[in-house]
Amino acid sequence: MEIAELQAVLRRTYVERDARRGRDATFRWMTEEVGELARAIRTGDRENLVHEFGDVLAWLTSLANLTDVDLEEAAARYASGCPRCGASPCVCEFRP
């Protein structure tokens, strides 16, 4: 699936509700899902893990829709390798 396709289907599905809830409440939901992702990592349930990655990605995309950010444009920075050093694999100084 193209990133733009995902953004478009999520816009059709949720943008009206997201706008009603508002940007900051939508950010709160995304953060709630990040917490659920943390729990899925901790428990090790594979099915739940895939589910929660999907939820975080969906809420991030909903937030992008609300703030008029094109996620393809956002992702493009990473399309050819590391945006900092330009290489793939990255050769930046390691950061723990």
Next chain:
Amino acid sequence: MEIAELQAVLRRTYVERDARRGRDATFRWMTEEVGELARAIRTGDRENLVHEFGDVLAWLTSLANLTDVDLEEAAARYASGCPRCGASPCVCEFRP
């Protein structure tokens, strides 16, 4: 860009460093970027906002690489509308 392409380029670029850092430290980095996204939303700097969406998406994808999650599979749940009610637009009870 296909979600799978983004995941592949990020794997080539970062998975060795991500594995060296470890899963939980990579989760911490993703959370740091979520905080930077919050700041970008607050300050309203458009260029920075696009940048931070890209960073959160990249770190989420790096975490998926480390935990062997296929982000296309994760996203597929949303491909045809709301995974809960099946509709697009969603007709679930509104959650604030």
